[in-house]
Amino acid sequence: xxxxxxxxxxxxxxxxxxxxxxxxxxxxxxxxxxxxxxxxxxxxxxxxxxxxxxxxxxxxxxxxxxxxxxxxxxxxxxxxxxxxxxxxxxxxxxxxxxxxxxxxxxxxxxxxxxxxxxxxxxxxxxxxxxxxxxxxxxxxxxxxxxxxx
Numbered sequence: 001x002x003x004x005x006x007x008x009x010x011x012x013x014x015x016x017x018x019x020x021x022x023x024x025x026x027x028x029x030x031x032x033x034x035x036x037x038x039x040x041x042x043x044x045x046x047x048x049x050x051x052x053x054x055x056x057x058x059x060x061x062x063x064x065x066x067x068x069x070x071x072x073x074x075x076x077x078x079x080x081x082x083x084x085x086x087x088x089x090x091x092x093x094x095x096x097x098x099x100x101x102x103x104x105x106x107x108x109x110x111x112x113x114x115x116x117x118x119x120x121x122x123x124x125x126x127x128x129x130x131x132x133x134x135x136x137x138x139x140x141x142x143x144x145x146x147x148x149x
Contacts, residue, residue, distance in 0.1 A: 008065035012036035032121040033058035072124040073102040
């Protein structure tokens, strides 16, 4: 399958040798976003909650540029320099993504680029946002009866 590079001026430019996102088929791999303001490439003002919101704003911009939304996210990886901020991630994330929520990991790290406290990356599957939750208690389908000949 062909790789399509996704780029938008509505999210921070890559500050290294990577793309904002790469689309392969219906899957989009979003690079990690930190709380940079796209227009200035400076860390957003405010507290950790404001920084988390800025990260989700940046992810939203890249998802839109890829033709999707954060509701299409199937996996998020959250990197925090202080895991006590994880409840804030939950609060802010609920403003950007509704159920069914994506799979997610949270990792405590020693440091992040530009000294920020949070970075988040994502994997989207376009068109998956409206998918119904799988039920662990769903009934098995009835087996087809064989015709006697």
